[in-house]
Amino acid sequence: MTERKPIQTWLSDMDGVLVHEGHPVPGADVFVKRLRESAKSFKLLTNNSIYTPRDLAVRLRAGGLDVPEEAIFTSAMxxxxxxxxxxxxxSAYVIGEAGLTTELHEIGYVLTDIDPDYVVLGETRTYSFTQITKAIRLVEAGARFIATNPDPVGPSNEGSLPACGAVAAMITKATGVEPYFVGKPNPMMMRHALNAIDGHSETTAMIGDRMDTDIVCGMEAGLYTILVLSGVTQREQVDRFPFRPSLIVDSVADLVDRI
Incomplete structure (x- = not known):
């Protein structure tokens, strides 16, 4: 097997890796500090399309993680x-919040429900039956169906919440049209993130807590993959998958000396 080149670029998921239910994972502050002090490029990736990078940077900073907004890359982006x-x-008919609508406005898209090119489904905490009905009718009329991510549920302090993937399934059931999911596990998201920092797959590591999104996405993009056990996938579940991460650690605290 060809030996990999030293890691020069780090990509990392956020939920389950750096934060868990809104609180920093122990050692995440040290990990982020070491990244910022190093000469290596990094991006934090999230399938959450609700918030803008600026919003997320403020939320992370409130938890003690000092991450510049330029280092955050979302499924909306x-x-x-x-x-x-x-x-x-x-043009697009959009179901989502500021994280998604801001990005679409910035690329010059018109957000409309009048004969749009696309129906774009993102995350929101207020999915509306009226909006979903409108989306179904527009897809039936020929609008192309795009969704930011396939996650069926999202976390909250009260328990699971229906997320983009679950609502997309509702629209698909009604129309027979499958969406194209852009976020993880689509490796396109990582390629866009790498392009933003001029990174290269052969010298990039991807850190994630989910085998079915982060790790498979990193593997398909040709990255060195690291599974942390501070989130969704536990060690005993790894062998159920037909692929393996390059490395398994308990948390990002175990990666500080590798930067």
């Missing part, structure tokens, strides 16, 4: 880049 490449200055 990946979705905007995908649409800008596919159909520049197009």
């Amino acid at each position: 990946a979705t905007a880049r995908f649409l800008d490449d596919q159909r520049p200055r197009g």
Whole structure:
């Protein structure tokens, strides 16, 4: 097996890796500090399309993690880049919040329910039956169906919440049209993130807490993959998958000396 080159770029998931239910994972502050002090590039990736990078940076800072907004890359950002490449200055009917609508406005998209090119489904805490019905009718009329991520549920202090993937399944059931998911595990999201910092797959590591999104996404993008056991996937579950991470550690605290 060819020996990999030293890691020069770090990509990391956020929920389950750096924060857990809104609280920093022990050692995450030291890990982020070491990243910022090093000469290595890094991006924090999240499938959450609700917040802008600036919003997320403020939320992380409140928990003691000092991350610049430029180091955060969301599924909303990946979705905007995908649409800008596919159909520049197009139009979309959007179900989502500021994290998604801001990115689409910035690439020159018109947000409309009048004969849009796309229906774009993102995350929101207030999914509306009226909006979902409108989305179904627009997809039936020929609008292309895009979703920011396939996650079926999201975390909250009260328990699981229906997320983008679950609502997308509802629209698919009603229309027979499958969405194109841009966020993880689509490796396109990581390629967009790497392009933003001029990173290269052969010298990049991806840290995640989920085998079915973070690790498979990193593997398919040709990255060195690291599973942390501070989130969703536990050690005894790893062998159930037909692929393995390059490394398994308890948390990002165990990676500080590798930066």
